[in-house]
Amino acid sequence: MYTILDIETTGGKYNEEGITEIAIYKYNGHEIVDQFISLINPERDIQPFVVNLTGINNSMLRNAPKFYEIAKRIIEITEETILVAHNAKFDYRILRTEFKRLGYDFSRKTLCTVELAKDLIPDQNSYSLGKLTRSLGIPVGERHRASGDALATVKLFKMLLAKDVNKKIVQESIRLEPKYQMEPRLLDILDELPSITGVYYMHKADGEIIYIGKSKNIRTRVNQHFTSDNPKSKRIQLQVAAVTYEETGSELVALLKESEEIKRNKPIYNRALRRTIFTHGLYSFTDSQGYLNLKVAKINGKVKPITTFSNLQSAKSFMSKITDEYNLCQKLTGMYSTRSNCFNYTIKQCFGACIEKEDPTDYNSRTSQLIHKHRFExxxxxxxDRGRSVDERSAILIENGVFRGLGFYNLNYQINNIEVLQSIITPMQNNRDTQHIIQSYLRRNKKLKVLEFNANSNNS
Structure with a gap:
């Protein structure tokens, strides 16, 4: 559990500043579960430049509570949480100073979104909250007011959690939070899980990830793990202390994150999924009559396939569909073995390439269209694709045939150039598995929105 906060102060000499406003949002990694926002009477004057910056003046604070009056609420809402702030060193120092004046030793673990952003979103022009959120398309309400800045930090932290593919932030929080060190009963874990699309992570008590999975319904899938009596599930049930999750909205994003994070984290119970997830590929060759043929064969690693399939049955199903869709010849797609014409020719769905009646140029044009559509090269x-909420979408970036990564953006924020897109994208590994996942998903979801862009231009 995290408490994300922002503090506005009077300004002045080091360690003599007073708090004028505080906003704290208790955040479980997915949604805000509690909040506390208040003006505070600092019992000292506000520096003029701070008044100009925040709009908070001395008269506004005359009847506001003093710090000692709201100190208990701050202790309660932040108890057993990790404090998160943009430039956490400053906010934490101010809080500790105020509590020290009351004779109380306030101590919490902290995370700084400036430091996290420098690590997870490198090469930004500025890491100030205003400029960083603007470049990432994160909407900010009242700038330089505690509530507006704290809410912007919540949204930034949510993006940083998504970009943390090694799950260092989550694993560290489980080690620190007593509530996650967990009740032995699996039902307690299940009660905390939602019925949403995403990736889930099973942890031991020390935070180590022992299994990663994806599902269109996380709660149902984890319940299957907890009720199964197969040997692997039994071992997981004995060791699991917590299950964390990341909502993706899109099944494609979940598939890609699952594949990437299994390879990065190497959970002990995901060994089977570390292997290549496809067996067959689609290949092309030109026959002696000049016709472009297609064939399905086992992946051999020597020749790069046009697209890949999880198994032979999946490949046959695809070949049957595209043969009809592009009016291809069953003989030249390997679907009908014959020395004369194919069956589709007799029902006038093939134009006669099987008996050299159709001009090879015409036939090859349709086959080439198919190859171009399904090849990343x-x-x-x-x-x-879908996002995690109704006003959000996910974006998967393919550049020069290479999968670059994925991210989320608000529908009100227009992605109008490749540089903006790259800033919200979490870089991910391009490999044969990711290409297979994307190609398979595109085949299944034909209504998916795909934007093509010129690599030499900034316009998408």
Whole structure:
């Protein structure tokens, strides 16, 4: 559990500042579960430049509570949480100083979103809250007011959690939070899980990830783990102390994150999934009559396939669909073995390539369209899919045929150039598995929005 806060002060000499406003949002990694916002009478004058910056003046604070009057609420809302702030060193020092004046030793673990952003979103022009949120498309309410800045920090922290593919932030929080060190009963864990699409992480008591999975319904899937009597599930049930999750909205994002994070974290019970997840590929060759043929074969690692399939049955199903869709010849797609015409020719769905009646140029044009559509090579595109809320979308970036990563953006924020897109994207590994996942998903979801762009231009 995290408490994300922002403090406005009077300004002045080091360790002599007073708090004028505080906003604290208790955040469980997915949503705000509690909050505390208050003006505070600092019992000293506010520096003129601070009044100009925040709009908070001395008269506004005359009847506001003094710090000692709200100190108990701050202790309660932050208890057993990690304090998160943009430039946490400053906010934590101010809080500790105020509590020290009351004779109380206030101590909490802290996380700084400036430091996290420098690590997870490198090469930004500025890491000030205003400029960073603007470059990432994060809406900010009242700037330089505690509530507006704290809410912006919540949204920034949510993005940073998504970018932390090694799960260092979450694993560290589980080690620190007593509530996660956990009740032995699996039902207690299950009660905290939602029925949403995303990736889930099973942890031991020390935070170590022992299993990563994805599901369109996380609660139902974890329940299956907890009720199964197969040997692996039994071992997981004995060791699991907590289950954390990351909502993705999009099944494609969940599939890609699951694949990436299994390879990065190497959980002990994911060994089977570390292997390649496809067996067959689609290949092309030109026959002696000049016709472009397609064939399905086992992946051999020597020749790069046009696209890949999880198994032979999946490949056959795809070939049947595209043969009809593109009016291809069953003989030249390997679907119908014959020395004469294919069956589709007799029902006038094939134009006669099987008996050299159709001109090879015409036939090859349709086959080439199919190959281009399903091959990543040299393609530049953004796949737009569902986000984690109604006003959000996910974006998967393919650049020059290479999967670059994924991210989320608000619908009110227009992605109008590749540089903006790259700033919200979490970089991820491009490999044969990710290409297979994306190609398979695109085949299944034909209504998915795909934006093509010119690699030499900033306009998408």
């Amino acid at each position: 040299n393609q530049n595109m953004v796949i737009i």
